Amino acid sequence: MYKYDKIDQTNVDERVAQFRDQTRRFLAGELTEDEFRPLRLRNGLYIQRYAPMFRIAVPYGMLASRQLRKLGDIAKRYDRSYGHFSTRQNLQLNWPKLEDVPEMLAELATVEMHAIQTSGNCIRNITTDQFAGIAPDEVIDPRAMAEILRQWSTFHPEFALLPRKFKIAVSGTKQDRAVVQAHDIGLEFYLDANNQVAIKVWVGGGLGRTPILGSVIREHLEWQHALTYCEAIIRVYNLHGRRDNIFKARIKILVKALGIDEFRRQVEAEWLHLKDSPNTITETELKRVSQHFEQMPYEVLPAYDASFDAAIASNPAFAAWVKRCVHPHKQPGYRAITLSLKPHGKAPGDATSEQMHAVADLADQYSFGELRVSHEQNLILADVKLGDLFALWEKARKHGLATPNIGLLTDIICCPGGDFCSLANAKSIPIAEAIQQQFDNLDYLHDIGEIEINISGCMNGCGHHSVGHIGILGVDKDGSEWYQVSIGGKQGNDASLGSVIGPSFAAEEMPGVVQRLIDVYVQQRTPEERFIDTVRRLGIAPFKARVYADKDVHKEVAHA
């Protein structure tokens, strides 16, 4: 993975000094709350319901084992010995003290980490596919470009105070796993007809209050121009995006208001002036950064391993884990594995300090000392030998990291919700836990098969509810918490936004509602269909009918 040189280290060190002084001035009363807010936000520091929330950047989800150990240590020393991995591949701590944050940043800087632009109205952490570099369907490894984008966006002076937050995702695979269509800018790398690296540029996607899938602004952009083209897009947005209404300030609203054709015209006119300017990426720079992402020193291994096959045959629990948590790898004899942070009955995405240390040890022992965070809020070891899988599984199991539920119903994406977040209308974690308890039977889970349930505690949509096969959104009605359910959302190349099935539910109804949706699916599915396929084939009507069946009965009784 990328290793800092003097330039990178200088930037994070100077940031620590800057934020230390800003915090000092705030605590001394020299900065007002309003003035300090944008400063602390661009350092990932929110003032939350009970305490500040501190968001640490994990650029494009890549972590070294020593970094994860440091995160575990920081969580233990300054927080309550756990952290929450977010849908933006970052790590959030929920209970730090404001006055400790400068020291936490200083500790992070010792392992080449920071909290730069993890919040605020600026360019946020660049995200990508958790299997970048090892996926068999990968065309281009996007990590070098993600790192170049990270550096370019860090303290970009012209885009320091945008109308609203700005998220960029990059992907280089046939099957999109970075949700490029749901970002302010999505850069989809591919090889063009001349076998040159090119980018399909998406713009104006986003979840949140007004979920919109992005539009293609340019089908073909040579990779050298990635930064200048992004500058053209963001300049048009910076000058013309709405700043009078926070709910209409994302770029998607501007793109929608102008129409993609007019927006494209303005961007292309701007780009004429920026094209070939010094921020054009050189071969030398791409090569320099790419060296950090060269292939791991793999052993030459056969595609099959007898001990692995034997373990699968003799141990059904291991076989179940392999089925769900082990993923293909482009190198014969290797696999990527997911360590589930979704054990039933626990907050999705949470890891204790002890687990962070355990994962760091596993990464050192089995996966070249590196790991990744997925936007589904799990941890990935990307380069594990087939012959090591059984031993790794046994260790992971001891630490509660081997729930074989990846891609299944209980692998729920979930924001921190009303338990922590001051924006939330409703709690989300207890809903996830209740659903996990309802479906706490592995055979049944496997029978239901692949399904994604996404839960957000408010319409800002951090839990990506609008692209969940089942999406659950916390809403506030007359001061109490209710949950609106949508079905048919999907991430990926054939992304779609879910449709709301009807009036919302009380918290205690939610496990039953999901149960009914699943019952309809199990009865109606064809042998090959996943839940999402059945919803797409039948539409929402039969699901709606079942879910609201006795609601109507209640009404009839009431009216009788």
Add this chain to the structure above:
Amino acid sequence: MPSSNLIRGNAIVANEWTCVTLPPPAEETVRKQAGKVVLFKLTGEVSATPEQIAATQIPASGKVLVPLSVWLARKQELSGRLDKGELGVWLDTHESVESLVESEADLNDFPLIGVHVERFADGRIFSIATLLRTRHGYNNELRAFGDVTRDQLFFLKRCGFDSYLIRADRSAEEAIASLKDFSAPYQGAVDEQLPVWRRIDRNAL
């Protein structure tokens, strides 16, 4: 006597320019959204009525910094001052840079252009300065004023500003340190046009 709050280059200097402002409009329309007063004007919005422009008082002598709308409407009256080098123009972040550019054959006839930022969070000021410096070739003094405090200074400098009128309740002497918050910027911008990988050989670090 209060000392000057103007930073120019890397020093605190006396402010030789009188900033001319428009008189308040006869009827102030307060725009509200969800009960809150909307402070931001959208780009391109008209900022002054003909009455306000006509009623704007301009000191008869000395260096004056006048609003863009006044300059555009009263150009004939003011061109003599421009020739003497004692007229500068300022614009608000919602005003169009293009109308300023089109108003004068050579932008460098102005010894000073000011950009007023009403609220800290309004980042349009950065793009406006970048455009004036790069697209439109403006080389003379470019001044930020309004809600300008030390934590924007580094970004303002990188976007081409070279003078900063620090908000009256803040110390310019303390603010000046923030011009040096970062020493090794990654990306090319106005002040340092080359990104770090074109400035130095990072392979050799």
